[in-house]
Amino acid sequence: xxxxQDLVRSCIWNLTPYSCARDEFKGRVAxxxxxANENPYNNPFNRYPxxxxxxxxxxxxxxxxxxxxxxxxxxxxxEAIDLVYRIFCEPRTxxxxxxxxxxxxxxxxxxxxxxxxxxxxxxxxFTLDADALLAAVDDHTKxxxxxxxxxxxxxxxxxxxxERILNEFQGIVVVDEAYSDxxxxxxxxxxxxxxxxxxxxxTFSKLWASAAIRLGMAFASxxxxxxxxxxxxxxxxxxxxxxxxxxxxxxxxxxxxxxxTLLNERAHLLPxxxxxxxxxxxxxTDANFFLARMTDASxxxxxxxxxxxxxxxxxxxxxxxxxxxxxxxxxxxxxALLGALRQxxxxxxxxx
Ligand code: PMP
Numbered sequence: 001x002x003x004x005q006d007l008v009r010s011c012i013w014n015l016t017p018y019s020c021a022r023d024e025f026k027g028r029v030a031x032x033x034x035x036a037n038e039n040p041y042n043n044p045f046n047r048y049p050x051x052x053x054x055x056x057x058x059x060x061x062x063x064x065x066x067x068x069x070x071x072x073x074x075x076x077x078x079e080a081i082d083l084v085y086r087i088f089c090e091p092r093t094x095x096x097x098x099x100x101x102x103x104x105x106x107x108x109x110x111x112x113x114x115x116x117x118x119x120x121x122x123x124x125x126f127t128l129d130a131d132a133l134l135a136a137v138d139d140h141t142k143x144x145x146x147x148x149x150x151x152x153x154x155x156x157x158x159x160x161x162x163e164r165i166l167n168e169f170q171g172i173v174v175v176d177e178a179y180s181d182x183x184x185x186x187x188x189x190x191x192x193x194x195x196x197x198x199x200x201x202x203t204f205s206k207l208w209a210s211a212a213i214r215l216g217m218a219f220a221s222x223x224x225x226x227x228x229x230x231x232x233x234x235x236x237x238x239x240x241x242x243x244x245x246x247x248x249x250x251x252x253x254x255x256x257x258x259x260x261t262l263l264n265e266r267a268h269l270l271p272x273x274x275x276x277x278x279x280x281x282x283x284x285t286d287a288n289f290f291l292a293r294m295t296d297a298s299x300x301x302x303x304x305x306x307x308x309x310x311x312x313x314x315x316x317x318x319x320x321x322x323x324x325x326x327x328x329x330x331x332x333x334x335x336a337l338l339g340a341l342r343q344x345x346x347x348x349x350x351x352x
Contacts, residue, residue, distance in 0.1 A: 077216030126153035154285030183286035
């Protein structure tokens with residue numbers, strides 16, 4: 001890895017961050033708070049939340065096996081994705097390299113930040129092409145984006161390939177593991193000591209069933225974490241979200257139960273879809289969704305919408321022609337989908 005200072009935008013490296021009122025007295029006991037221009041009434045919502053979410057991070061540290069000092073929390077993983085650009089990529093000068101197809105926000109945030117985005121296709125079967133990714137790198141490449149299990153293909157990327165990229169690329173490698181709870185692959189967040197250039201993303205939105213509270217995690221070295229904390233909005237995770245997240249972490253057995261149910265449903269739904277006449281192939285998945293290549297994805301998508309069933313039409317995405325991305329739902333929802341697909345009849349072409 002290059003020295004961190006060479007990877008970080010100079011305006012960020014030299015930034016004096018905003019200092020929160022609560023940060024300044026930290027570590028002392030107090031009961032009269034006249035420092036932050038809050039209204040003294042309407043407790044507890046009158047007070048600014050903990051800017052560094054320490055109680056939540058200390059619980060997460062136990063659950064995730066990562067030191068609290070290496071955890072960043074943001075308004076969804078999307079906040080962490082945007083921060084990566086703002087910390088490392090000089091607009092109109094630097095570039096990033098990413099697998100394709102993958103999660104759309106990496107490219108959207110590149111556009112918003114005016115950073116060149118180099119999309120490098122996966123192999124036809126959606127496996128990682130580490131050679132092609134490394135070949136796309138130049139002196140201005142600051143970040144490589146990997147997503148494993150990948151959205152929309154569902155497969156976990158080959159660990160050896162990811163490790164090779166982490167070892168050979170001199171910049172930052174982000175491994176988005178939003179769906180890793182559904183995979184048997186060992187998570188990369190446990191390898192931060194081996195890879196100083198690694199940032200791993202996790203989220204409360206998938207297995208932890210809390211998309212509405214908008215809470216994402218990034219795991220990285222203390223040095224990279226300090227940069228995230230410098231650039232983030234001072235109170236980026238609100239009090240309601242912190243409280244609800246603590247509640248979620250108090251009931252891990254419930255989460256494990258959801259996992260078992262969803263994996264069981266996945267094991268039933270995939271082969272059932274695969275054998276439908278409208279399905280050409282389903283791709284192996286390590287996530288709570290799968291990609292299915294259909295006879296006519298757009299027609300089937302609209303047919304399902306008319307029946308109140310919404311899947312994601314990925315037909316226009318690279319390598320995904322005629323593909324639907326289907327999330328694993330409850331047994332009832334999955335049966336509704338299967339029932340509708342079984343009844344589907346293509347509209348005959350009009351006779352001339
Ligand atoms: N990463 C991946 C791979 C995703 O698919 C998604 C959302 N679908 C996200 C991140 C965003 O997660 P969050 O809700 O935490 O912003």
